Amino acid sequence: MEISVLFFGVLSEITGTSRKHYSGIKSFADLKQRIGDDFPEIVHYNFRIAVNNKLVNEDPLLSSGDEVAYLPPFAGG
């Protein structure tokens, strides 16, 4: 599957990017593993996951073309 990953807030800084594309992704667990390999320091941060603009609470089922966002705790207002 082709998955776009967006990084926001502090995560965009520690990964050095706001967007990264992944190919050949088999599952969300696989995506998490690949992101962890690319950016090992990400494990030290709190974040939630959104898929196609919707927050998810557990490992989501992904489809090719999905946009997965890594969201640190919100800090608006």
Added chain:
Amino acid sequence: MHLINGPVTTGAISEIIAKGGEDRECGAHSLFLGQVRRDQADGKFVRAIEYSVYEEMVIPEADKIFKSIMSEFDDVKTIEIIHSKGLVKAGEISLLVMVSAGHRDHSSKACAKAVELIKGKLPIWKKEIFEDDSAQWRENE
């Protein structure tokens, strides 16, 4: 909900207030303005905050806030939200919430609730820029 580049200007605030007056069923408008505070951390003062937003998600999430407030406070007619993106200096406004209702009870309570929901639920992040140009990401309390 509107996003504005930089601070919420006095012009934008006036426009929202004028628009509120157009609904003749309203008897009360509650206005909240969030200002960037010159906070201090480790002996350094904040000179500005840089806001970043997940724009594709913030609009549907703001819509959920509107629906939640309208269903909890049935006297509310409209809710206006303007949030800054980009750089806002200390002393400038980064958030406007105006709730218009038939009567003051729901307008003030709904405005307070809307501000809490905005702070908790909208995908917006802030980075404090200090007077020495160092910076740190800030979480809401």
